[in-house]
Each structure stands twice: as structure tokens, then as C-alpha cells.
Amino acid sequence: MVIELYDTTLRDGTQGEHINLSVQDKLLIAERLDEFGVDFIEGGWPSSNPKDEEFFLKAKKLNLRHARMAAFGSTARSLDNIEGDLNLLGLVRSETPVITIFGKTWKAHSVKSLGISDDENAELIHRSVRFLVEAGREVFFDAEHFFDGWKDNAAFAERMIASAVDGGASRVVLCDTNGGSLPHEIAEIVKRVRQLVAVPVGIHAHNDGDLAVANSVEAVRAGATQVQGTMNGIGERCGNANLVSIIPNLMLKLGEEFSHVKDLKALTSMSKFVFEILNLPSDTKAPFVGKSAFAHKGGIHVSAVMKESSLYEHIDPALVGNRQRVLVSELAGQSNIRYKAKELGIPLPEDNALFRNLVNHVKKLEHQGYQFDGAEASFELILRRELGEFTPYFEVLESKVVIQNGQDVKPVDQAVLKVAVGEEFEMTVSDGDGPVNALDKALRKALVAFYPEIRTIKLIDYKVRVLEEKQGTSAKVRVLIETSDGQTTWGTVGVSTNIIEASLQALKDSLNYYLFNNQSKAAEQASTSETLNG
Template sequence: MSVQSRKIELYDTTLRDGTQGEHINLSVQDKLLIAERLDEFGMDYIEGGWPSSNPKDEEFFIKARKLEFKQAKLCSFGSTARFAKSVETDPNLLGLLQSETPVITIFGKTWQAHSEKSLGISDEENAELIYRSVSFLKSEGREVFFDAEHFFDGYKNNPPFALKMLLSAVQGGASRIVLCDTNGGSLPHEVTEMVRHVLQVTGIPVGIHSHNDGDLAVANTIAALQAGATHVQGTINGIGERCGNANLISIIPNIMLKLEGTSTSVNNLGKLTQLSKFVYEILNMPSNTRAPFVGKSAFAHKGGIHVSAVMKESSLYEHIDPALVGNRQRVLVSELAGQSNIRYKAQELGIAIPEKSDVIKNIVNHVKELEHKGYQFDGAEASFELILQKELGSFKPFFEVVETKVHIESGKDAKNVDQAVLKVMVGGEIEHIAADGDGPVNALDKALRKALIHFYPEIKAIKLIDYKVRVLEEKRGTSAKVRVLIESSNGRNTWGTVGVSTNIIEASLLALQDSMNYHLFTVKAALPAAESPLPQS
């Protein structure tokens, strides 16, 4: 069918539905960082969590009030009230209101079997429960979205019941009806048929929320859009319960590049690959190299006829230009230089690079060498910027750690306090410092600060807010390399740095050094040269 020109709303539920996946865990700080990145990318709605279900989500919504979103609206999520006659005092609904989000999404039963067996109520009671829950939240000045839980299974079982529940939400004042394939078992042609029918009956914008149990979540989402839906729910990288949710990383480029006549609020599709990798880093999970659009292998070619053809005309074996989604073509027998990627990143960071120089080439070679060693700069942009500035001659380390010793205590009589001893050179002067800490990394952090504070009082502002370790080359066991990713803040900005080594202490120290150097560099860059109090090393 022909698709009329229309804008598709993007509703991200990574921070709520995504966290229900196995091995997925996000701290409050993680959720805040992801929320900011989602807003920057161009999401219309960000579902932050279920405030009445756990203290972590309650804390997130409190801290999220300080975020200044440029585009996205923050949403809280919950269920309808437990009893229709007490919606005004229902703890779940009151918790949603206390989250102070402009949009509230609630789900209700649209499969008769769930209504009867799970809630133990009649059809009329379920309809009233939905109507009164939506109406109450609407009366409190909130925009309300209704997630029709198990809609597709419910429609197949009893179409009149499922549609009646939707109309109850519409009558209550819901501004969006979102059809949920909660069990993930529907097929695209079923989704198409049901979405068309719902649009005829409800008369308000309809959304789709697909799960991936049949490996069809993305396909079902596209089918819903082709049938007339204008609201899409999903998660970054498809994370979520069981087999996951609909993957927005695949859905968004399909909408923007392949569904004629449709658009989104995404500011720059070229940042799609960065967004995918950023979320994987925050989750402390390896990126999916075979992921469509953004995976390392998505545009990789190896030998023979394919390589010959691609080098002449890439479209012969690539469905899109990889640069459109921030990815790049790779020829495995002779990998491309990737200079455009470096230049793009430099422009993004506001760093001017001369057109005719060897700077880009040198940086590309250096980054390639580091990536081969296990470095990855998604989530560690501060380390990457230092590489660029050093090659341009704009940055020289403010200090040098010339010797490191770490003493770790263990055993029954141990005090559970580790000690780090550092020799740090600043401007030709050596500081020999020792510090105790709760673990070797904490001891290193304290010792480095202690050594530098005399020269650079500015480092008092730095606070370590996150620390992650990933084991690389897992088959090598305890001799494997590790990558340490550190997130730091000075109260105004946050930045990430990275270190890689077979020694976790050394990897941590490398990341810590980059963090200190980056802060000092940005402080120095913000001051006139004559006013800068920072000594040169």
C-alpha cells in the first residue's frame, strides 16, 4: 500500500522494559546518562521506569527532574488501578502522579482470559477499571497513553472484548492506544489486519509495541506502520524480557530510509551506530558485531567476487550507504582507512583539523593500533579527544606516573585496606605518595589525587561516578586483557575514559590518568593563557 506523508513518533522503553531482560542491570546514573543521550539523538518519548515498583526508579524520577531535555518528553509507566471504585487512592496511580512526568503510560488487560483468570473480574468491571484509571490521570493534567497488553492474542481470542477495552481507554481520555504483542507470537499479516481494524474503530493515533519471541518484532512494527500506526515503542539494541523487544536501532533507519513518505524527529541518523555502542558500553556488554545497520560486520566484505564488485560500486552488495547510519564499509583483506570517521568525530568535538596534513592519517593508524589492542572509544570520548589534541600538538600530559606499586591485603587477619604507592613527575619535580583505599583502584585514585593536588587544586572537583571492567579474549582466562571504562564528573560535565591492559590495575590507572588529564586540559583551555594557574610538564 502507499504510505501517506506522516511523522512517526519514537517511544523508547530501554530504561523500563529493556531492563527486564536477563543480565540487564542499570544504575540510576546509567539511566540518567542513557536518557540524556536518547534525548540528544531525537527520541520523542523516554519511558523512565515504574516508580511504584522499586526504589531505584523512584530515585531516577527525582533526579531526572534536573535534566533539561531538548526534545523528548519523560514518561512514567504503571498499570491500571487495582479496584475501579478506589482509583483516587490507588498507590500505583498516585506513584505515577508523584513522578511528575508530563506523560503517563498505563497498561490494562485486553485479553479476556487474563481479565477473567488473572484479575478475576467481569468484562464490564475490566472496562470500568481502564476507563476510570485513564480518566483519573487525565483529570490530574497528564497526557495518558494506554498500552493494550496482550492485544493481538486477545483480539484473536475475542475481538469484541479486545476492542471494547480499547474504546474504554479512548473514552477515558487516552491520547494514544498502543497495541502490545506481549507474547511476541504474532505474524506480520495478522498485525496489519488488526491495526487497520483498530484505526477504523478508535479514531485516535495508534501505536505498536512488539516483542521478539518469533524473531519478528521489527517486521511486525514495520507492518503496523504500513497499516497506519504512527507511534512506535521499542528499545535500543532490542534488549528486553525473554527474547527482547522491537529493536529501535533497526526500526529507525528502516523508517527514515525505506518507508516512503514517513519521517521522525531524529536529529542525525549518522549517530545511530554511536548510540547503539554507547548503550552496550553502559550495560557493560559486548556490541553485537552482526547487528543490522550498526554492527561491525554489517558492511564487511571478504575476498573474491564480492570485494571486487564492492570496490567498483558499493551498492551492488550493500543495501544502504553505511555512512548514513554512522557505520563504515570494511574489506577484510584490506581494511579501509576510515579517515572520514575521524574527521567527522573531530568536527563533532569542535576540533579543527587541517585539510592537507598527515594528522588524520596518523590518528587513523594510531586508533587502529589501539583498537587492535582492545581499546574502544564509544563511551570514552575524553580519551579519544586527548589523542586528537596530542596529535595536533594542542595537548601534552600534565604529569607522568613513573612508578606504581600496589599492596593488596587478604586473609583472616587482613584489615581489608589496600595501599597504592606512586611516583608522579610534574614539571621535573617528583612526588612520592602512598594512599590507602577500599580496594586497589580506590587506593590508586586516592594516591594520584594526593600527588597532584599540590600542583593542580582543580582536581578537587573531579568525582568518579562509574567504573566498569570488561574481560577481552575470554578464552585466555586469567591472562586475558581487560578494558576499564571510567565515568567522571566535575559537577557540570561528565566524561568517559578508557584503559586496556592484561593487568587490571594498570588498565585502571591508564583510565584514571586520562580522566585527570582531560579535566585539567579543559580547565586550561577555558582560561586565557596568562591567567592559567596550571604548570606545564
């Protein structure tokens, strides 16, 4: 049985506390979800806020290979104005091939929240779905509070999903909205619904009882063929069903298949990437992908796993892109680095001494606080420098940042840089909107005469994370920068106790990465042209 993977990280996930994504963040995650093999990406609720409307506008330009974009919304507000309902019209304007709408399937909500009769609620669902289907969209119906509603009044809940199917819904997704159902309840109800409707059934679970993953797995075992959830389980209250755990459980334990997820080796990096874009620390204890998921500390366990890892590990960690760790003598992450290098198209040497030095260098940087998920450009530069393929295009010899403000003083953020390019030196001064913007402008100003192509790139996102909160203002910070040339986007990272220094590191990597790739492409094109002409 092939399971559909429906990701709602960009919509339901953003309702979680401390979760905030910019439009650019959402675009980056959408591309990564598509690359991983997700079937449907729920991008947001276009009628609820300008950010989601902007996202859907820009998402049309994404070159998605597998995933189909879905917009989310509700049934119409009133039976009197289906065709003029702003929510439904906003969903149509999003121009996504799939639209997911939710409707009330718990009688208590229909009566108390909407204040309408059973007949009116059924008609509202039917006509809302029909309106969207007639607009040329495939419609999924999220049966909100379905499990609580079914346990309260099964006849009502069943009638509402039947109305959605009659209206043209191609999927009925059963939602455990309050997250309080138990696995055996989920299984029994899913089996019942599959007997009632002729369309595929999905599951949308929340984690208030810490059972969202188990409930989703049980739903699949009972016949559900679409699983909805979020990466890392982010979401409102206790979160949504965690796809990072659901996917390997279904594939590795139950032998289920997904349409486009064939290789789970990217799962760990996918999880870390999303955490990094969210500007949140990775969950070290996360099953399958956490740093501690396959960590062993001393004694009998270490002795046993060194002889036979399956004695204390439920799967081979390499299957999900993770690795075994022995805490008393941590193992080098050689396989991870080889995998990442292969992904970037960088052949690594078989020379054990050279490769060991490379691994140790990366491990040392990670110990200092560097993290390269979401900053692959910095990681690539490190690999190429260690392999002798890359030399920085410039060097910042001196830097000074002036921050001036006061009651009777005009606020000024100014950066002064002395930059060397080969044997030539350039001294520049630039004002900016904040010290990092001033640094960015000063660095570009110094380099543009040597590398005019950098005019085409711009910084599009900037994040700072404090790494050692207990150290207070003396703590290390990690700065993550996203840069774009209008066609591609790349991330770089810097770490320091000085936020300005960390920012400068990331900025330098960003420009060096662009120059390296730009000149490599030019050399490749010249070589190809020479071959053709010769």
C-alpha cells in the same frame, strides 16, 4: 506522515537477562537518546523499585531538548480504591509530563489473572486513565496482549481500548506482548483499530518470533504513528523491537519522518554507546550498525563493491555512521574519525600524511581492545595529542598497589604512587575501599597541591569487561570510568592484561581531560575579557 519515537530501553529493556543499569547509567542513556532525537523516554516504573524513583527525581534536572519523559505503570489494582492506589499515586509523584499505563485487553488475562468481569475491567481501565488525566498528565494506554486478545475475542479487546480512549488516553498502543504475531496479522488488526478509535495508534512489539522489527514496520504501513522499542532490541526473553533497525528502515526505505531524527549518522555510535554503558559487547552482525554489516571478504564480492558498492550493499553505510570494510585489506575509518572530531568541535588537518598517521594510531588502539564509544574523553585526548594541542599535565613514574588480607590480618588496600608534575615530584600513599579506589585517592592526593580544582570532580561509575574470555585470568580487560564535576560527565578507557594498569590509564585520562578543558575555558574567558577591555 511523522512517526513518534518512544524509547523504553530504560524500562522494558532492563527486564532482559544480563541487563543492569545504575541510576547514573540511565541518566547518561537518557541524555544520549534526547540528543539522538527520541520523542519519548520511558524512564521506569516509579512504584516498583527505589532505583526508578531516584532516577525520576534526578531526571528532572536533565536539560532535555526534545524528548519528553514518561513514567510507566499499571491500571489500579481495585475499583474500590482508584484515588488511593499506590501505583497511580507513584506515577503522579514522578512528575513526568507523560504517563503510560497498561491494562488487560485479552479476556483470558482479565478472567484468570485479575478475576474480574468484562464490565469491571473496562471500568478499571477507564477510571485509572481518567484519574491520571485529571492529575494533569498526558496518558498513553498500552493495550497489553492486544493482538492475542483480539484474535481470541475481538469484541472484548476493542471494548477495552475504547474505555481507555473514553477515559482520556491520547494514544492507544497495541502490544504484541508474547511476540508471536505475524506481520500480516499485525497489519490487518492495526487497520481495524484505526477505524475504531479517534486517537493516534502505536505499536509495541516483542521479538519472540524474530519478527518485532518487521511487525513494527507493518504496523506503521497500516497507519500506526507511534513506534515503541529499545536500543539494540534489549528486553525480556528474546527482546523488544529494535529501534536501531526500525528507524533506518522507516526513514531510508519507506521515506517516513520523525520529529527530531534528521541525520542518521549518529545511529552506529548510539548503538555502541548503549552497549558500552550496558557493559556488553557490541553485536558485530547487527543490521545497519554492526561491524560486519558492510564487511566483504575476498573474491567476487570485493571486486564488485570496489567498483560499485551498491552491488552488494543495500544502503550507503555512511548514512547510518557505519563504514564499508574489506576484510582482506581493511579500509581505514577516516570518515568515522572526521565525523567524531567534528562532533567534538575539533578541526582536523587536510594534511594527508598527518591524518593517515592519526587514523592508523586509532586503528591500532582499537585492535588492542580500546573502544571509545562511552569513552569520548579518551578519544578527544588522543586526537588533541596527535595534533600537538595536548600534553599530559602529569606523569605517573612509579605505582605499587598492596592488597593484604588473611584470617588474622586486617584487610588493607593501599596504593603508592610517584608522580611528576613538570620538574617537581610527589610521592603519595593512600588506603582505599579496594585497589582502584586507593589508586584514585593516591593520584588525587599527589596532584591536588598543583591543581586544586580537581577537588570538585568525582568518579561516579566504574565498569570492567573481559575482552578475551578464553584466555582466562590472563585475558585483557577494558576498564570504563565515568567522572563528573557536578555539571558535566565524561568517560575514559584503559586496556591491559592487568586490571590495575587499565584502571590507572582510565583515571589518568579522566584527570587530564578535566584539566585540559578547565584550563582551555579559563584561557578562552581571559581572551574574551581582554578583547572586551581592549
